[in-house]
Amino acid sequence: MPENILILSMTRMGDMIQTTPLIKGLKEKYPESKITLLVTSDFAGVVPLIPGVDDSIVLNFKQFTISENWEDQSWIKVYRYLEQRLENIKIQNYDLLVNLSHSKFSALMVHYLGIKNVIGFHCNEFGDRMTGHPWMEYFGVEIFNRTYNEFNLVEIFSGSGGIDVKGRCIEVVRPQSGPSVDTLLPPKSENVLIGFQAGSSLEGRRWSAQSFANLANMLIEKINARILIFGVESESKVAEDIISRTRNKDRISNFAGKTSISELSQLLEKCNYLVTNDTGTMHLAAALGTKIIGLFFAHAHPYETAPFSPGHLIFQAGISCAPCSYGVHCNNIVCVDKVRPEYLFSAIENHIQTQSWNLPEMITPDSEVNVFETVYDFDMNFRLRSLVRHELGINDVLRSAYTLLWRRNLSGAWLMAGDEILIGEICNDLSREYDCINIGLIGEQLEKKYSVLENVSSLALAGEKLCGKIIKGASSRNNSQKIRQFGESITGIDREVEVLGLSNPEVKPLTDMFTKRKENVGGDNICFLAIETRKCYIDLINECEQFKKILKSFVEKISHLQENYILHSSINVAVPGR
Numbered sequence: 001m002p003e004n005i006l007i008l009s010m011t012r013m014g015d016m017i018q019t020t021p022l023i024k025g026l027k028e029k030y031p032e033s034k035i036t037l038l039v040t041s042d043f044a045g046v047v048p049l050i051p052g053v054d055d056s057i058v059l060n061f062k063q064f065t066i067s068e069n070w071e072d073q074s075w076i077k078v079y080r081y082l083e084q085r086l087e088n089i090k091i092q093n094y095d096l097l098v099n100l101s102h103s104k105f106s107a108l109m110v111h112y113l114g115i116k117n118v119i120g121f122h123c124n125e126f127g128d129r130m131t132g133h134p135w136m137e138y139f140g141v142e143i144f145n146r147t148y149n150e151f152n153l154v155e156i157f158s159g160s161g162g163i164d165v166k167g168r169c170i171e172v173v174r175p176q177s178g179p180s181v182d183t184l185l186p187p188k189s190e191n192v193l194i195g196f197q198a199g200s201s202l203e204g205r206r207w208s209a210q211s212f213a214n215l216a217n218m219l220i221e222k223i224n225a226r227i228l229i230f231g232v233e234s235e236s237k238v239a240e241d242i243i244s245r246t247r248n249k250d251r252i253s254n255f256a257g258k259t260s261i262s263e264l265s266q267l268l269e270k271c272n273y274l275v276t277n278d279t280g281t282m283h284l285a286a287a288l289g290t291k292i293i294g295l296f297f298a299h300a301h302p303y304e305t306a307p308f309s310p311g312h313l314i315f316q317a318g319i320s321c322a323p324c325s326y327g328v329h330c331n332n333i334v335c336v337d338k339v340r341p342e343y344l345f346s347a348i349e350n351h352i353q354t355q356s357w358n359l360p361e362m363i364t365p366d367s368e369v370n371v372f373e374t375v376y377d378f379d380m381n382f383r384l385r386s387l388v389r390h391e392l393g394i395n396d397v398l399r400s401a402y403t404l405l406w407r408r409n410l411s412g413a414w415l416m417a418g419d420e421i422l423i424g425e426i427c428n429d430l431s432r433e434y435d436c437i438n439i440g441l442i443g444e445q446l447e448k449k450y451s452v453l454e455n456v457s458s459l460a461l462a463g464e465k466l467c468g469k470i471i472k473g474a475s476s477r478n479n480s481q482k483i484r485q486f487g488e489s490i491t492g493i494d495r496e497v498e499v500l501g502l503s504n505p506e507v508k509p510l511t512d513m514f515t516k517r518k519e520n521v522g523g524d525n526i527c528f529l530a531i532e533t534r535k536c537y538i539d540l541i542n543e544c545e546q547f548k549k550i551l552k553s554f555v556e557k558i559s560h561l562q563e564n565y566i567l568h569s570s571i572n573v574a575v576p577g578r
Helices: 013-017 020-029 041-049 061-065 075-090 104-113 134-142 153-160 209-223 233-244 261-270 280-287 341-354 394-409 419-433 439-473 477-503 505-519 526-571
Strands: 004-008 034-040 055-059 096-099 118-123 129-132 192-197 225-230 252-254 273-277 291-296 313-317 369-376 382-386
Touching (some): 004 104, 020 034, 020 153, 041 055, 041 261, 055 075, 075 104, 096 104, 104 118, 118 134, 129 134, 134 153, 134 505, 192 280, 209 225, 209 233, 209 341, 225 233, 225 261, 273 280, 273 341, 394 526, 439 477, 439 526, 477 505, 477 526, 505 526
Parallel strands (some): 225 252, 273 291
């Protein structure tokens, strides 16, 4: 049982807040343990908001951007600083390290610290990439298979620590109200207080200033709202641009670059709603209980980073290229124009009246927009509920099937007979939220994919048998030539598995996970290597079989539900003369 836990979260504010269910779960699991959070100086101010943290370590690389502190521009000074900080960390004798970043720099840091029990990205003594825990292996391959992912980063982070997030949500330490903040707010007689977070880390992920301005005009003129604009100092010009385009400037307060983290938290907590791009401010507001209207453009993907608590509304362009793949630079960001200000106003106005999120009547399946509500499903798992009844596509079925497969397998529990109930409930959700009239066609398309899964399984079975031969022959000195041949054959099999994944994106999550698992197999003991490699092949065989079984069950159950729906609808048809 770990007593001294170090968590590396050297990213941004939103990522830190997304670790809160993990940290709380670790505290519950190991109540006597001490948890230390390692962060960079850019977001050290967020640490007091994270519940369950006993101590923090701050790496201040920002100091080297100040010329007076780094006059000779010597990288030796940076190295010496880092070396000293890591040596100080070493003597703390941490017995569990959780690395929630997958940067090469963090992997080198983890290796230098020499902590034996590591969850997440690290490297061995040869510099080879390693990934501790199946959920973090999935984290490493998900970014290349985003079409088929439904897991929020919160569930991935928490799963890596063995924490079940059913019914959990992100949370922060609530700020104490200060008199200085109260003086900045409008009189209490104001009906609705709505925040805008117009900036974001990447400019291409921002809704336009004109769209924010148009929404502000509607909110002020039609529901007497007061607007508060938030952001960091570098986003103050964005806020000024929005205000310059509005008609009621006296009803808008610009706080961009003017608040501390504590003051920002206090202001967000007082807002009824926050209209925001995918930002750390969004996660902070959600953790404080403010209703979110989230805008996801370009690379931002709501399945990955939607606010992890129920009752929020998410807008995303419903076009084939959304979200962008990482590393892609789009020179024509049309997705931001698909989400119109009147959509958001209608949703907010209706929510004020009904206290529930309903799809604006002007949005249809042809509107090229996705609208989701964050909810808990029948089993208390966090999910996005589609409010637009799009036509069910093969990728929707594949994504839902992968969710069930990974949620079971990455936690060490293979599918069981009782999971037919789960499959039935998932199919019920799909039938309610999508038009499933073409399920027969999807079934035909999947038949072709089953043959690909069988090909992958056949290759994995051949690899498993070769590993068995290596294990048997490893004890004999005279078998070195045969073992070398077996190894070359395994390399060829792995190459064929990779090609099948690259040429069939629908099975690529399976082949990528196989490759990621094999990265963790290391050492110079041939017998041990063969045993561990055989486990990788066996997992791949089982996952192909399980995935095929889930898909067939989905098609069967949705087809049955669709037949009942058609029968029920036909009963109510008005027949002339009767």
